[in-house]
Amino acid sequence: MSEISQNLQCIDFHTHIYPQNSFRNHISETQNEKIKSAFKYYSLFTHAIQQKIHIIPDTIRKNFDPLLLAFTLPPLAANSTAADLNTELLNNNIDFAIVAAHPPVITNQHIIAETNINKKLIPCLSLNFADAELFTVSNLTNPKFILKINPMAIDFDLNDEKVIEILELWNKNSWPLVIHTGALHSSFFKHPEAGQIESLLTMVEKYKSIDFILLHMNIFKPYEALEFCQKFENTKVTTSWQSEELITIACKKLGSERILFSSDWPLVGNNIEIRKNMIQNMLQNGHLTTAEAENILYLNAQKILEAYFSKKL
Ligand SMILES: [Zn+2]
Numbered sequence: 667m668s669e670i671s672q673n674l675q676c677i678d679f680h681t682h683i684y685p686q687n688s689f690r691n692h693i694s695e696t697q698n699e700k701i702k703s704a705f706k707y708y709s710l711f712t713h714a715i716q717q718k719i720h721i722i723p724d725t726i727r728k729n730f731d732p733l734l735l736a737f738t739l740p741p742l743a744a745n746s747t748a749a750d751l752n753t754e755l756l757n758n759n760i761d762f763a764i765v766a767a768h769p770p771v772i773t774n775q776h777i778i779a780e781t782n783i784n785k786k787l788i789p790c791l792s793l794n795f796a797d798a799e800l801f802t803v804s805n806l807t808n809p810k811f812i813l814k815i816n817p818m819a820i821d822f823d824l825n826d827e828k829v830i831e832i833l834e835l836w837n838k839n840s841w842p843l844v845i846h847t848g849a850l851h852s853s854f855f856k857h858p859e860a861g862q863i864e865s866l867l868t869m870v871e872k873y874k875s876i877d878f879i880l881l882h883m884n885i886f887k888p889y890e891a892l893e894f895c896q897k898f899e900n901t902k903v904t905t906s907w908q909s910e911e912l913i914t915i916a917c918k919k920l921g922s923e924r925i926l927f928s929s930d931w932p933l934v935g936n937n938i939e940i941r942k943n944m945i946q947n948m949l950q951n952g953h954l955t956t957a958e959a960e961n962i963l964y965l966n967a968q969k970i971l972e973a974y975f976s977k978k979l
Pocket of ligand 1: 680681682766930
């Protein structure tokens with residue numbers, strides 16, 4: 667990694683950590699390191715493909731979604747735990763990472779336990795009423811975690827009384843709310859179509875003071891995300907799953923203040939390195955100014971987190 671990229675401070679706004687898997691219990695650390703290195707080539711390939719998929723018409727692509735998701739999974743076997751993430755943060759000079767739950771695979775409790783140990787990891791819990799004790803009024807009026815809603819995976823209605831109560835509270839405080847965007851047609855998700863950015867229209871229009879952070883720029887339909895965000899000032903997008911070209915366009919249309927660096931590690935492999943390098947390339951080839959790169963990589967996230975948690979990072 668070049669000196670410029672090493673020197674840029676960085677917060678990864680969206681990562682995950684998985685529980686230790688049984689495969690890892692049967693191999694040595696040295697063997698695992700070799701597997702990780704081999705996956706670097708695989709990741710370059712999956713990243714290159716992933717960034718071009720938005721060109722394929724939706725009607726055709728839908729049939730391939732389960733296959734595309736399957737391609738993102740193999741690296742998880744060798745590189746996906748909290749300890750692995752910590753190594754990635756050190757290797758890529760990342761200051762903090764927001765780690766998101768994805769129940770039932772990655773439970774909210776797992777995120778709380780791991781982020782309590784490592785202060786570089788900031789918890790992002792998934793609103794889920796099976797974990798009602800985490801989302802009580804007292805926990806929510808003084809939240810110690812970022813809140814995320816994944817409309818494709820939830821088992822409640824966004825018009826549910828309890829959800830409205832939370833949205834009203836978030837709106838009153840102008841707090842950030844992380845939302846997964848991008849429809850993925852797979853049995854992993856209960857309501858794939860709810861991933862389409864238009865499904866957020868009523869909520870974003872109604873709660874004008876919530877700072878909506880739209881993960882992945884709607885994945886395969888990034889232009890629709892940008893059009894949506896141009897209409898609503900209370901929205902920001904994150905860079906995961908998008909190409910240098912799309913991030914450049916997003917920066918022109920929305921301004922660098924509304925773009926946050928995210929990798930979605932470890933879903934497509936060693937993507938923290940690949941994604942940070944993308945921003946560095948954009949800086950070197952003049953597609954981003956230093957001030958824009960600093961906003962995207964660190965300053966925007968810093969501003970959000972310091973205001974929300976009422977403390978310096
Ligand atoms: Zn994710």
